[in-house]
Structure formats: structure tokens, C-alpha cells
């Protein structure tokens with residue numbers, strides 16, 4: 001099991017999310033070297049993204065730098081890069097950052113690259129309704145939501161219609177959609193109500209729609225119905241059996257269960273429906289023959305390894321095993337299991353029994369002091385569920401300083417109705433689409449070598465300019481008039 005490099009067993013971890021970070025941390029005391037390759041420099045606590053999008057928390061509070069989190073773990077290094085290929089036979093991982101390619105060898109590979117938003121074959125909807133998967137998404141949404149109120153104030157001042165600017169549509173009535181709709185309603189009805197002169201933000205329409213017949217299906221029918229009632233109480237219009245069939249900059253078309261199609265004019269739309277496993281699962285499937293399910297998740301063995309490749313573990317949102325849900329605990333518990341298995345193998349210990357997921361329950365916040373929680377047979381709603389939500393999120397947020405800071409931000413919002421993170425910039429709103437138009441950031445940096453050649457030419461020019469400046473000073477020629 002020795003590596004080709006320095007004798008230590010090399011573990012490569014793809015991703016710095018729940019699966020990636022927890023497996024790396026769990027290998028702290030193992031006789032291995034861990035290289036984490038991730039496409040962002042932070043570990044993201046996705047369950048709180050909607051609070052960044054609605055101005056409650058800053059991005060730093062939910063996304064600490066992975067490098068900082070792992071600073072004390074001497075056997076772990078972090079490399080920024082997007083993994084584009086895995087060669088299961090050569091045991092290498094190919095990753096890129098800004099056009100620079102690195103190939104890293106592994107003895108054991110842990111793939112925890114998560115999932116992305118699925119638009120159910122309508123990828124063009126993404127232009128008009130950003131999903132909620134990354135810090136970029138959350139900041140873009142923050143810009144679009146607060147920006148819509150700004151545009152409405154302008155339109156109202158000009159005496160023009162504002163309905164399309166004051167209607168917010170959230171597609172998908174799962175936990176993210178419910179939380180997002182609830183927060184936009186609180187913001188419109190409480191936080192912003194005194195800040196505008198030409199519009200009354202309390203008149204904003206917040207629509208939560210879903211093709212399914214109920215809100216929060218994983219919480220069961222009873223709790224789902226309670227959540228719907230709570231949402232309606234705070235002014236959210238819940239439209240069920242409503243399928244989005246078309247979308248543009250100014251609105252969307254919805255087909256109802258009875259077959260009728262209607263249009264909703266809305267500039268600020270949020271997509272919180274559907275996930276698709278990371279495309280790396282396809283790469284692994286093509287080489288191993290392991291099948292993919294409809295959401296692109298790869299089938300793994302009961303010990304979370306890739307069929308035929310015991311040295312490759314796949315975790316979290318990427319796997320299809322025993323109908324496991326796409327939740328953080330599946331990734332965290334899987335990460336600890338995989339790390340233990342790697343350690344056992346190095347110590348020639350017997351393998352563990354198959355991975356068994358322990359369901360710790362789910363919860364979703366609806367508004368100030370109102371939440372729903374489903375923990376085993378226990379179904380809670382109201383303020384007790386909200387307190388549980390608070391405790392769980394404080395425990396799982398990474399880093400002491402993030403917990404303190406989040407607690408202060410929550411006090412500002414939940415006690416005072418205010419929001420500390422309302423800053424938005426034009427770049428937040430338009431950067432994603434602008435980058436897509438120029439085909440990504442790599443177009444903005446020079447290729448390796450090209451930069452060096454350009455710099456050499458520049459160096460000669462700078463040296464000449466410096467010599468001239470020195471000459472003028474040394475010869476006392478500054479401020480001295482010389483007749484031509």
C-alpha cells in the first residue's frame with residue numbers, strides 16, 4: 001500500500017464539503033498523507049445559504065477557509081482545483097485551476113464532489129432563476145432580491161407599474177424553498193417596510209410553487225400541511241400542483257394540474273427544485289461500470305466503495321445506496337466510516353460491517369421563532385422546533401468564531417427584525433452571466449508562458465523608465481528650465 005512518492009499512504013479527497021472535510025479531519029491520526037482538492041477555497045455550510053441570500057448572515061459566517069480549518073492538521077494539504085478526470089487504472093486525479101493542470105497520484109481516493117442544481121432538462125431557466133448551491137448563487141440572489149425592490153422604487157417614482165418587480169417566485173417547496181420564501185416574506189413585511197418612499201414593501205407578493213401536491217414531502221403529510229399554514233400566515237402564497245413550463249427575464253409560465261397555463265410576472269425568481277449529482281459520478285461510472293440513477297448518483301457497495309475499486313470511496317450527495325437522502329448527515333457519517341475503513345486497512349484490521357446511516361431528523365425554519373422538525377416519530381412545529389433548529393445549527397457550524405458571529409447576526413434579525421448583510425453590488429447580480437458569455441474565467445488570464453514573455457518586455461520598459469528618472473534627479477534637471 002505504499003505510495004510512489006514518499007512512502008506514506010496517499011489519500012486524495014475530492015471536495016471540501018461535508019464529505020470531504022469530515023473524511024479529511026477523521027484521518028488526522030492515521031498514518032497517511034491527505035491531499036484535498038476542491039474547487040473552492042472554503043467549506044460551505046449549504047443549509048444556511050438562504051440566510052446569506054436574504055441578508056441575515058455574511059458569506060464568511062457559513063464558509064470558513066478550508067485551509068484555516070485544517071491548519072492544525074499536519075498530515076493534510078489543500079489544493080485549489082476543479083477535478084476534471086479520474087483515471088481509475090493509473091490511480092490519478094487530474095485537476096485544473098485557471099487553465100493550469102495538475103495530476104495527483106493516490107493510493108486511496110475519496111470522491112465527495114456533491115451535487116448541482118437540476119432544472120429538469122430546462123437548463124436555460126438558470127439564466128433567469130439562479131439555484132442555491134454556492135456562495136456565488138446566494139450573493140447573486142441577494143443582489144437580485146434587494147435589487148428588485150430598488151428597481152420597484154424607481155419605477156414607482158416614475159409612475160410606472162411595479163407588480164413584476166414586487167412579485168418574488170420561489171420554485172420548489174422543499175426545505176430550501178420553504179426557508180427562502182419565508183425569509184423573503186419577513187424581509188418585505190418587516191425589515192424593509194420603513195426604508196422606501198414610493199413603494200410599500202408589505203404589498204410584495206411572495207409565491208412558493210411546486211409541481212408536487214404538498215409542501216416539505218420528506219416531513220410527512222401532517223407537518224407539511226402545518227408548514228403550509230404557517231407560510232400562508234406570514235403572507236406567502238403557496239401554489240401546489242403547479243409546474244413551471246417556461247421562463248424569461250420578466251416572468252414565468254406555470255401549468256396547473258387541470259391543464260391550464262398561466263403567466264406570473266416576476267423579475268426575481270429562485271430555483272430551489274431538484275438536484276443532479278456531480279458529473280464526476282459519470283466519469284467513475286464509465287470506467288467502473290457502476291450504474292447511475294436518474295439523478296446521476298452512482299451505485300456504490302455497502303462499504304461505500306466503487307464496485308471493482310476497493311481503493312475508491314464515494315460519499316454524500318453523489319451516491320445511490322439504500323434510498324439514502326441527500327442530506328449533510330449522510331455525507332458526514334459516510335466520511336467517518338470511510339476514514340475508519342482506510343485506517344483499519346493500514347493496520348490490517350478486519351473490515352467494518354456495511355455502512356449504516358443513523359437518521360438524526362430534519363428541520364426547516366419558516367419564520368421568526370417558527371420551524372418544523374421531524375426527528376424519528378417526534379414531529380414538532382412552532383417555537384420548540386425553532387429552538388432545536390438554533391441549537392443544531394450552532395453545533396454544526398464550523399469554527400468557534402463563526403458560531404459567535406452567526407449568533408450575533410441571528411440576534412439582530414430575530415430579535416430586532418434587521419439584517420446586517422444587505423450590501424449588494426452590480427457584479428454580484430451580473431458576474432455569473434457575464435462570465436458565461438466570455439466562456440469562463442480562464443479567458444481572463446494568460447496561458448502559462450505567455451505571461452512570462454509579456455512580463456520580460458514590460459521589464460525592459462520599466463528599467464529604461466527608472467534609469468531616466470534617476471538620471472533626471474542625479475543631474476539636478478528637475479524644475480530647471482532649459483531653453484530649446
Ligand SMILES: Cc1cc2nc3c(=O)[nH]c(=O)nc-3n(C[C@H](O)[C@H](O)[C@H](O)COP(=O)(O)OP(=O)(O)OC[C@H]3O[C@@H](n4cnc5c(N)ncnc54)[C@H](O)[C@@H]3O)c2cc1C
Pocket residue numbers: 014015016017018019020037038039040042043044045046047048049050081082083084112113114115132133175176278280315316317318326327328329331363
Ligand atoms: C440550499 C441547501 C440547503 C440544504 N439544507 C440542508 C439541511 O437543512 N439539512 C441537511 O442535512 N442537508 C441540507 N442540504 C444538503 C446538504 O448540504 C448536502 O447533502 C451535503 O452538502 C452533501 O455533502 P457532500 O460532501 O456530498 O457535498 P457538498 O457539501 O456539496 O460538497 C461538495 C464539494 O465538492 C466540491 N466540488 C464539486 N465539484 C468538484 C470538482 N469537480 N473538483 C473539485 N471539487 C469539486 C465543491 O466545491 C464542494 O466543496 C442542503 C443543501 C442545499 C444546497
